[in-house]
Amino acid sequence: MPNVLIQPYIMFGGCCEEALEFYRTALDAQIDMLMRFQESPDPTPPGMLPPGFENKVMHASFRIADNVLMASDGCEEGQEFKGFSLSISVTTEAEANRYFSALSNGGQVQMPLAKTFWSPCFGMLTDRFGISWMINVVTTDCTE
Known part of the structure; x- marks a missing residue:
């Protein structure tokens, strides 16, 4: 390939x-x-x-x-982002909390950071520009 x-x-x-x-x-x-x-x-x-x-x-x-x-900026005003998310994988809860908090400022949380079956700490949000993000911890526990 x-x-x-x-x-x-x-x-x-x-x-x-x-x-x-x-x-x-x-x-x-x-x-x-x-x-x-x-x-x-x-x-x-x-x-x-x-x-x-x-x-x-x-x-x-x-x-x-x-x-x-x-x-x-493209060649027109306004954009609508659908059908994708940018995913950030981190190794600590502190990193997840930092990125999640910063990106959700002025945005909208779809799923707060929490334990899932695939990750000790995972959350989803849309930032103030309409970009969907997933924050995923790959090795540590998540406590609120």
């Missing part, structure tokens, strides 16, 4: 820069690269962007630990 890398590419529909800052704070994300539409070496085709999107993020690359994700 050839060497294949699959990376999430998230379209934030106008709030990419705000989302990147949120993940920088909540998950210690590091922004490796950010280019705005107005910085593109090729002009954007007429009518492709809504008015005011010239200063929005055309492409960004960021890291959470050793994981690389990509992001953009």
